Ligand SMILES: Nc1ncnc2c1ncn2[C@@H]1O[C@H](COP(=O)(O)OP(=O)(O)OP(=O)(O)O)[C@@H](O)[C@H]1O
């Protein structure tokens with residue numbers, strides 16, 4: 129990589145603002161998957177060992193510029209303390225006088241976790257004033273938040289223009305592994321796209337169609353395509369203004385000879401709940417008022433066959449609402465197919481996708497579990513990641 133690394137700078141006694149991606153899945157105030165916290169540990173330990181005063185910053189969820197009590201980083205501070213085996217101080221703000229005092233009190237090797245940076249409207253707007261306020265806290269900026277590197281926000285991009293800015297160890301590892309897989313992909317090359325961030329992810333498909341042999345669609349994202357095919361989708365997730373785009377993608381796939389796979393059956397529910405009434409239906413038989421919350425078993429079989437024949441698979445976004453047992457079958461089947469495909473290099477991207485693979489105990493059978501969801505997709509599309517671009521060149 130042509131960007132400076134945390135290993136290229138003097139850190140002893142320095143205040144280091146380290147942006148991490150602690151955007152972990154939560155349920156009722158509990159962290160349900162700590163993959164992203166664990167992944168940041170090597171950089172944090174390196175900073176501690178070098179005698180830096182470590183200031184950690186992250187977002188959690190999408191609080192849209194205001195304080196949301198459930199999205200405070202308190203549980204993350206606790207979990208991080210346990211993982212590091214040392215006390216992590218926690219500030220309930222992310223900049224300003226109180227935080228500056230806390231930073232002044234840090235000894236070499238101490239760790240302070242700031243409050244959710246997305247509680248401030250300036251974060252996502254990449255407000256230069258907020259970026260300056262973050263920069264004022266530190267002497268060096270380290271970006272280890274690969275998962276948020278596709279966002280040009282104050283703590284991921286803006287701050288890098290004010291103090292020396294280098295990449296963390298996780299950031300480097302992700303770029304290296306993903307870069308290698310993509311530079312000359314083994315074929316057949318298959319991308320599996322699912323999950324719930326339809327708006328974010330649908331555009332990615334366009335670029336992926338230039339690269340892959342098979343494109344598999346599942347999760348909430350699938351139903352915009354199912355609707356574009358002319359089927360009723362009841363109350364399933366829909367991005368109305370992407371319908372036309374979905375049609376053009378299906379056309380493009382055909383022109384390019386890309387095998388475009390969509391659900392042929394689905395598990396539908398009468399409401400979005402663990403104990404909803406549910407049944408499996410053919411894709412053209414989704415009842416009005418019902419919502420599709422998983423791909424059906426026939427779809428899962430079809431997808432599993434394609435996976436077994438692939439040499440490189442990138443997977444981003446669960447096939448269904450895997451957090452609820454009734455709608456976990458599709459995600460589990462795809463994870464299992466990947467685990468069993470011995471000859472296949474499998475890259476899993478995304479906070480919830482990683483959590484799913486972990487939940488079903490297939491994590492150690494995947495080739496690489498990326499901490500990036502949207503970030504890994506944009507990287508694979510060949511887009512520059514603003515959080516990386518902003519770092520100092522070697
Ligand atoms: N059919 C569906 N309807 C509604 N939600 C769905 C459906 N299928 C999957 N989901 C939800 O999608 C969510 C995950 O989507 P998301 O796009 O966040 O994936 P991800 O792997 O976490 O990637 P990223 O890191 O970019 O967030 C899960 O919480 C899951 O319940």
Ligand SMILES: O=C(O)[C@H](O)COP(=O)(O)O
Pocket residue numbers: 149151189190275276279478479500501502503
């Ligand atoms: O979960 C992710 O993909 C990253 O943490 C970025 O989150 P965002 O999609 O809310 O920007």
Ligand SMILES: [Mg+2]
Pocket residue numbers: 478479480501
């Ligand atoms: Mg997610």
